[in-house]
Amino acid sequence: MDHFSCKGTNKMARRTHVAVGFRPCCFFCVMEEKDPGVRKEWLELYMRDMHMTRDDTELALTLSFIWRFAMADPENPELPSLGVFECMAKLLKKSLEDEKWVMTGQNVYVPYYAAHIIGSYTMKKPDFAVKAVESGVIAPLVELMRGKMSWVEQRVAVKALGHLASYEKTFTAVAAHEDEVVRLAMDIATTCVHVVYEQFVSVKERVRYHSDLLTRGLGGLEMEDRKAEEWASQLQCWSVHLLSCFAYKQMSISLICKKNFLKELSQMWGGLVNHTSPAGIGLVRILCYSKQGRGHVSNSREMILSLCNLSRSSDDWQYMGIDSLLLLLKDQETRYKVLETSLLYLVDLVELKALNNRPNLGDRITRVLLMDNNKKKGFTYTYKAQKALKELWRIKVERRKRERKLIKGDGQEKVAEANVVVNLIKQQANQLLCVGDIEGAIKCYNEAIGLCPLKIRRKRMGLYSDRGECYLLMGDADAAISDCTRALCLSEPVNSHGKSLWTRSKAYDIKGLSRESLMDCIMFVNVRSFRGKIPYYAAQMISKQMEATWLFEEARATRLRRMMLKDKNHGLSTITEEPGKKERTVIPRKKPDPLH
Incomplete structure (x- = not known):
C-alpha cells in the first residue's frame, strides 16, 4: 500500500494493526503519527522487519x-x-x-x-x-x-x-x-x-x-x-x-609512515574542494607529535618541502605547516635533518604577530631557530643559511635591543627623523624604478628597510612589498616570494596586503607552485573587494591555476600517457592525404571546467 492509500486508513484501524502485531503499511504515515505511543510501537515494528x-x-x-x-x-x-x-x-x-x-x-x-x-x-x-x-x-x-x-x-x-x-x-x-x-x-x-x-x-x-x-x-x-x-x-x-x-x-605509525605513502600524503590537500578538511597536513601534524612519527616525516624530502611551502602561503592550514616544522626543529634527533631547508622559509615568518589563535608566533619561530644547542658536532650551515641566521639575529635581537634603548631617551624624535629619511629614500627608489633602473631601486629599498624602525610595521610592509615586486621584474621569483611573505606577515590582519598577494601569486606561478599561486590570487580578489567584477588578469590567473590543480588532472594525464603508449606499441596511425586536405588520428583530451 502506498502513502496516499495508507493515509485513508482510520486511526482505529491503524491501532488495531499494532495490537495484532501487523507491520505498518507505510513508513511515512508512521512518521506523521501524532500519538507518541502508536508512533513508537509502529517504528519498532518497522525497524525490526524493514529488511524483509x-x-x-x-x-x-x-x-x-x-x-x-x-x-x-x-x-x-x-x-x-x-x-x-x-x-x-x-x-x-x-x-x-x-x-x-x-x-x-x-x-x-x-x-x-x-x-x-x-x-x-x-x-x-x-x-x-x-x-x-x-x-x-x-x-x-x-x-x-x-x-x-x-x-x-x-x-x-x-x-x-x-x-x-x-x-x-x-x-x-x-x-x-x-x-x-x-x-x-x-x-x-x-x-x-x-x-x-x-x-x-x-x-x-x-x-x-x-x-x-x-x-x-x-x-x-x-x-x-x-x-x-x-x-x-x-x-x-x-x-x-x-x-x-x-x-x-600512536598505532600503526610505521605502516602509515611508509616512504611512498608520505610522498603521496604531502599532495593530499582537501581545502579547495573539501573546505573543512585539512586532509594530509592534519595527519602529518599528528605524526609530528610522536617521536616515531617525527623520525619518519623528517626523512621525507617531499614532505618537508610541502610543509615549507604551506608555511609561506595564505592557505587556511598555514598554521599547521608551521606547527609541524617547529615540532621537528625542537626534537634534537630530527632538527638537523630539516634545519637547512626549513630555516630559509621560516626566517620570513619571524615578524608574525598572531595566526589562528597563536599569539607571538614570530617570536616562537625565532626562539626555535636560534636555539642554543643548534651547533651539532660535524654540522655546518650553508652560506645561505648562515646569511639568514645573521639577518635574523640582527633584526630580532640586536636591532630590537637598540631601538628599545632609543625609545627610553629621545627615541620618538629619532623615530620621526628616521621616518622622514625613509620616505625620501623610497621616493628615490620609485624614481629609479620609473626609468627602468631596477637594481638601483633595490639598493634604495635595502637602505630604507635597514633604516625604518621596527615599530613602523605598515611602512616596512610597503617597502618589502615594493622590493619584492622589483625582484620579480628581475626574474628572481624566490626573492620575490620571500619579501612578499615578510610584507604579508606585517599586514593587519595577516595575509591581507593585496599588492603583496598578487606579486607572490605571480612568483609562485613562475615556480610552478599552482596551489600556492591560486590561494594567493583568491585571497587577493577577496581582499581587494572588486564588487563582483574580478579583473581580467586575476580571473585569467585563477582559471589557469584551477585547471592545474584540478583534482583529476594527474589521473587524466596518466590515462592519456597510457593511451599514447598503447598506440605506440601498436605502431603509428596511418596518415592519409588528399589534395588540400590532411587527416590524422587525434587522441581526444578532456579539458576540465576551470570552475572545478
Whole structure:
C-alpha cells in the first residue's frame, strides 16, 4: 500500500494493526503519527522487519527519507533508540550476502543509504556510536570498505568508520581490525581519485545509480563531474581522517609512515574542494607529535618541502605547516635533518604577530631557530643559511635591543627623523624604478628597510612589498616570494596586503607552485573587494591555476600517457592525404571546467 492509500486508513484501524502485531503499511504515515505511543510501537515494528520488505522502491524511498531525517537532526534519539542501527546492519549484511537481491530494482541504493544513515547518526553523539557498534555495524562497513560494491559505497563506509574511530568508547571496536583498516585507508587515500576518474568521470556510459546519487536526478554531465570531484575528495579526506584516529593513538605509525605513502600524503590537500578538511597536513601534524612519527616525516624530502611551502602561503592550514616544522626543529634527533631547508622559509615568518589563535608566533619561530644547542658536532650551515641566521639575529635581537634603548631617551624624535629619511629614500627608489633602473631601486629599498624602525610595521610592509615586486621584474621569483611573505606577515590582519598577494601569486606561478599561486590570487580578489567584477588578469590567473590543480588532472594525464603508449606499441596511425586536405588520428583530451 502506498502513502496516499495508507493515509485513508482510520486511526482505529491503524491501532488495531499494532495490537495484532501487523507491520505498518507505510513508513511515512508512521512518521506523521501524532500519538507518541502508536508512533513508537509502529517504528519498532518497522525497524525490526524493514529488511524483509519486498517492494524495492518503497525500501529505497524509506531509507532515503531516514537519511534526510538523520542529516537534519543527527542528535535526535528517536530512531537510534528504536533499533535503526540493528536495522541498517541487517540491510547491509543482506546486501553483501545476496548479490541477486541487491541488484534487483531499487535495492542497489540500499547499502549506500544504510551506511550513510549509520555515519549521519554517529557523527556527533558518542552514545549513538556505542549503540551502532553493539548492533554489529562494523563488520559490514569494513566489507564495503574492501570495495565489495563500488567507490560510492566505500565513501560512506569510510565516513561511518571514521566517526566510530573518533570516540574513545568505540575506537577499540574499530581497532580490532587495525591492520586491515589502516592498509585499506592508505590504499583508498592513494588511489581513490584515479578510481573515480577511471570508473566514472572518463566513462561515457556511467553507472545509472551512481549518477542518480550524485545529482539526485538534477543537472547533466557537468554537474555530475563536479559532484564526482567533491565525492572523490571526501573519500580521500575521510580515509586520511581514519588514519589520523590511529596515529593519534600512536598505532600503526610505521605502516602509515611508509616512504611512498608520505610522498603521496604531502599532495593530499582537501581545502579547495573539501573546505573543512585539512586532509594530509592534519595527519602529518599528528605524526609530528610522536617521536616515531617525527623520525619518519623528517626523512621525507617531499614532505618537508610541502610543509615549507604551506608555511609561506595564505592557505587556511598555514598554521599547521608551521606547527609541524617547529615540532621537528625542537626534537634534537630530527632538527638537523630539516634545519637547512626549513630555516630559509621560516626566517620570513619571524615578524608574525598572531595566526589562528597563536599569539607571538614570530617570536616562537625565532626562539626555535636560534636555539642554543643548534651547533651539532660535524654540522655546518650553508652560506645561505648562515646569511639568514645573521639577518635574523640582527633584526630580532640586536636591532630590537637598540631601538628599545632609543625609545627610553629621545627615541620618538629619532623615530620621526628616521621616518622622514625613509620616505625620501623610497621616493628615490620609485624614481629609479620609473626609468627602468631596477637594481638601483633595490639598493634604495635595502637602505630604507635597514633604516625604518621596527615599530613602523605598515611602512616596512610597503617597502618589502615594493622590493619584492622589483625582484620579480628581475626574474628572481624566490626573492620575490620571500619579501612578499615578510610584507604579508606585517599586514593587519595577516595575509591581507593585496599588492603583496598578487606579486607572490605571480612568483609562485613562475615556480610552478599552482596551489600556492591560486590561494594567493583568491585571497587577493577577496581582499581587494572588486564588487563582483574580478579583473581580467586575476580571473585569467585563477582559471589557469584551477585547471592545474584540478583534482583529476594527474589521473587524466596518466590515462592519456597510457593511451599514447598503447598506440605506440601498436605502431603509428596511418596518415592519409588528399589534395588540400590532411587527416590524422587525434587522441581526444578532456579539458576540465576551470570552475572545478
